[in-house]
Amino acid sequence: MLIYGMLAFxxxxxxxxxxxxxxxxxxxxxxxxxxxxxxxxxxxxVVTPPDIVSQCSIAIPLTALYFLSILVAKIFGWGDA
Numbered sequence: 001m002l003i004y005g006m007l008a009f010x011x012x013x014x015x016x017x018x019x020x021x022x023x024x025x026x027x028x029x030x031x032x033x034x035x036x037x038x039x040x041x042x043x044x045x046v047v048t049p050p051d052i053v054s055q056c057s058i059a060i061p062l063t064a065l066y067f068l069s070i071l072v073a074k075i076f077g078w079g080d081a
Contacts, residue, residue: 001047001048001049001054004047005047005058008043008044008047008058008062009061009062009065011062011065011066012062012065012066012068012069015029015066015069015070015073016069016072016073016078019069019073019078019079020073020078020079022078022079024079025079025080026070026073026074026078026079026080027079028079029066029070029079030070033066033067036066037063037066040058040059040062040063040066041055041059043058043062044056044058044059044062
């Protein structure tokens with residue numbers, strides 16, 4: 001569980017790199033946000049034990065980091081295409 005959690009929390013860093021190089025846009029990320037949220041919930045259900053506390057301990061920070069990475073990209077002007 002620890003390794004999967006560590007890998008999952010690399011996701012916002014990968015998003016920032018993709019936004020920096022212009023391979024993704026903020027509009028694309030916001031448009032796909034509902035699918036990403038479902039994916040985050042499924043990922044957190046798969047990698048954690050079957051209790052709601054551990055699932056939320058992965059899902060809530062990943063969701064916050066997803067939208068925070070979009071905000072950081074807006075501040076720095078990445079992904080404007």
